[in-house]
Amino acid sequence: MMALEATLSIRTRAWWRWLAAIGALQFVAGVAAARYGWPLGLAPLAALALLLPLLYPRLGLFLLMAAMFSKHPLPGTDGIYVSDVLSVPLMAGAIMNRLASTTPGAWRRNPLFAPLAALAVYFGLTVVWAPYTIPALINWARHLQLIALTLIILDQVAEEDIGRILLLMLAATIVISLSTIAEFVASGGRERVFGPAGWFFNTFLSMAMIHASVGAIVSARRSARLWWIAAAGISFLGLIATQTRSAMLQALLGIIVVVVSTWIWSRRRHVPKLRRRIVVLVAVTTAMILIFLFGQIVLFETASQRVEQAIEGRSNTIFIRLLLWKMGWAVFTDSPIFGVGLGQASRWSDRFDFFHLDPASPRAGGLGVHNDAITYLAETGIIGTFLILWMFWRLVKMGWELLGRARDEQQLRALLILAGPVGAIICHYFYSAYLFYSIGGMVVSFYFGMMAKMYVQRVHSEPPNLPARVSDALPVA
Secondary structure, eight states: HHHHHHHHHHHHHHHHHHHHHHHHHHHHHHHHHHOOOOGGGGGGHHHHHHHHHHHHHHHHHHHHHHTTTTTSTTTSSOOOOHHHHHHHHOOOOOOOHHOOOOSSOOGGGSHHHHHHHHHHHHHHHHHHHOOOOHHHHHHHHHHHHHHHHHHHHHHHOOOHHHHHHHHHHHHHHHHHHHHHHHHHHHHTTTTTTOTTTGGGGGHHHHHHHHHHHHHHOOSSSHHHHHHHHHHHHHHHHHHHTTHHHHHHHHHHHHHHHHHHHHHHHHHTTOHHHHHHHHHHHHHHHHHHHHIIIIIIOOOOOHHHHHHHHTTOOOOOOHHHHHHHHHHHHHHHHSSTTTTTTTTTTHHHHHHHHHOOOOTOOOOOOOOOSSSSHHHHHHHHHOOOHHHHHHHHHHHHHHHHHHHHHHOOOHHHHHHHHHHHHHOOOOOOOOTTTTTSSHHHHHHHHHHHHHHHHHHHHHHHHOOOOSSSSSGGSOOOO
């Protein structure tokens, strides 16, 4: 009798999933046909793409990672990407799986849940006092989407899936990077190339370079280390093609996190060969930097001219960015405790006529602040910034504890391919933007969620052998 009840329960649960899937597809198809006029022939493909994440959230995460390489928004939309659409059935399917499951969710057992929940609530409160309600609601919905995605990854992904997801990202990045390099060479180095993933392609490139540096240090076979160095070189050349300074700095900061973490672990575990490989990696990275600075004289001269023009107060991208930072700070001083509300900082320039640029220069009014730290200070005040820093501190503590629990080089490698990018994202927060923005925000969600998942799965393993404080690992003079 109990077996019959269990069978009926499973069948009923599956029936409700299919009904929910068909209903969601009908609703989405109706809205798409009415508003955007999508071709009817794409309906079966679109239905399959939406149905799979709904029924199989883990497969949906792989599809979402692939969709994040889409450059253009959907036809007839303004800034809605394939990844945005796929995230909806993915979240719905994950929620249904969680409601139907009898096992407790992993998302409540990790230190990241409390700051994420606090961020979701407080960001919603900022909508109340935001002067422009619609942009505030849209921005809050975007933040909720990415916070939910982080928790879903934590709930649905197993640790053995992490390597597969990141391998998909790395392989796609290297393939696209080759075409990006070819376009850059064909133009004689005169044009910036961003590949099919658009502006956020440089984010994938910097992450791929960090992953490759981990492989170059920790891989056991010399042939594998050489392949990883080659992958890092291809990613580096792709970054040169994009000519994106912030992404290059992000990659270098991530490599520094990897190098420092590996050095500390190898000293405590007495593995000198890893320190020798670190020296080789640092030498190769230094050579890459010299190639970037001096190998392309045109790029070096252009960067020097932009810095000189910014110092002289002449309009260029650096000058405009400095003005945007100044504007963001002015908005913060206007409401330092609670902020002015999500999505409001970019509208302050029009409200107060903040900018007085040369008429021939690009218009800066209406642009975002291009700095996450200043943006969240301005829009969410000291309270919102404290919550974000709380989240970062939890991530750093998780990474440090996992470093102490890594028993061998294989576990160290699995940790570093997450800890390096997470460290780079935290550093990136203080000088550029994408923490909760579009495709870049999804990249953040993937890494934060997978880092938390690794922590949840390993937290009950053997006690750490590293000191409890980072300062204790430093040599005594």
